[in-house]
Ligand SMILES: NC(=O)C1=CN([C@@H]2O[C@H](COP(=O)(O)OP(=O)(O)OC[C@H]3O[C@@H](n4cnc5c(N)ncnc54)[C@H](OP(=O)(O)O)[C@@H]3O)[C@@H](O)[C@H]2O)C=CC1
């Protein structure tokens with residue numbers, strides 16, 4: 001049984017999609033496991049004129065498939081309260097504050113408060129300012145802010161947002177969600193590297209030839225055109241998720257395994273990423289937009305997408321981390337929608353051995369694959385001798401893939417991250433310096449692309465993206481490891 005935490009969760013955006021699909025199930029799992037139990041309450045807010053009972057009914061529906069029985073759901077939802085609230089109206093915070101104080105007493109929460117902002121980003125600063133000015137923050141206990149993505153749309157807007165949050169919250173009170181940092185196999189990279197000298201000792205340019213990060217999605221834009229068309233794959237996936245995974249792979253060992261040291265090491269690696277000028281972008285980055293195939297219509301015909309949209313649904317690029325460790329080792333990254341199936345992985349491609357076996361033998365590079373999803377685990381492929389007379393090399397692999405049962409009991413990112421926020425552990429949240437470096441890297445790419453009309457659509461659903469993404473590696477004498485030929 002987990003240690004019980006005491007807290008009031010104030011959820012802005014309780015009537016929205018994220019709350020329903022991800023947050024209520026995550027909080028329910030924490031309740032089932034005992035991290036939250038008697039001493040917690042949640043105030044959900046939104047402009048909808050819901051009642052406590054209406055919110056409880058919605059929450060019950062969202063979690064019932066996870067419950068052991070009806071009583072468990074009933075007990076859980078009894079901790080939920082609804083307050084109709086317009087985040088732009090300061091007077092509404094006064095009402096909210098009174099309810100918070102009342103629940104604090106009722107559930108003996110010791111003044112611990114988490115403010116979870118599951119709202120459109122334009123409201124992040126407004127809520128934070130009003131929480132301070134309308135005295136919603138508690139005087140005793142902790143006050144922590146959980147904030148959703150996207151964190152700005154470029155460096156200046158992200159900086160402005162960060163400054164506005166900093167007017168209310170200290171840096172150790174701001175929990176910026178990047179749900180990739182809550183994934184089991186992303187966290188496992190720390191164990192792989194820093195608990196195994198076998199790997200960490202070869203984790204550098206002497207042994208590694210290149211690193212490939214693939215975040216391929218099988219689905220298209222679905223019903224999110226309103227958000228996605230103004231964002232694109234570069235801002236939606238590269239600036240945050242890809243760069244965070246890259247940071248964990250590329251960082252130097254942190255001094256200790258605490259949040260401050262992890263953030264410092266990751267920020268240093270991300271600050272060493274080469275920022276391209278226009279020529280560098282043209283040479284090293286590729287964008288794409290999916291076309292039509294069979295019954296699947298092209299991106300520009302998806303509901304809510306303008307028929308001349310220049311938004312990229314695919315990005316591939318070559319990233320250089322300019323630290324001694326990674327001298328001359330390219331990080332090839334790619335992500336896209338409609339790429340046939342979901343495949344989230346990192347391939348660490350080692351330098352091949354010198355071939356002493358003669359022409360009839362092909363010495364392949366050792367590849368360590370970190371399978372993030374849908375399978376979770378590690379796979380090491382290497383050369384071995386084929387059984388039989390003579391001497392012929394073949395490829396073998398050592399797998400450490402999680403079983404279906406293990407995957408089923410693995411906490412989902414939101415459960416893990418909310419639990420961390422309750423415990424005050426920032427390790428798996430994105431720090432401001434990391435976000436700042438990532439925007440500084442991504443902004444010139446965006447700027448260059450915005451200045452040139454793309455030739456879209458340029459890739460077929462079900463493929464791994466435009467041909468230019470293959471060319472990117474081919475010209476360096478390399479190829480994408482996935483999909484295996
Ligand atoms: N949905 C997802 O899968 C993901 C979402 N996110 C992020 O999470 C955040 C929320 O997304 P999502 O749930 O999809 O968005 P929705 O559009 O589904 O929900 C938006 C929420 O904002 C509330 N809201 C809007 N205006 C106001 C206002 N003036 N005052 C009070 N509440 C208001 C709405 O409540 P009401 O209508 O009752 O006012 C609603 O609860 C965004 O930052 C998004 O980028 C991040 C990753 C994934």
Ligand SMILES: O=C1O[C@H](COP(=O)(O)O)[C@@H](O)[C@H](O)[C@H]1O
Nearest residue numbers: 149179215217236237241344373
């Ligand atoms: O943040 C986002 O991530 C999802 C992909 O997340 P995953 O956990 O399913 O890999 C992506 O579909 C979405 O566009 C983006 O906003």
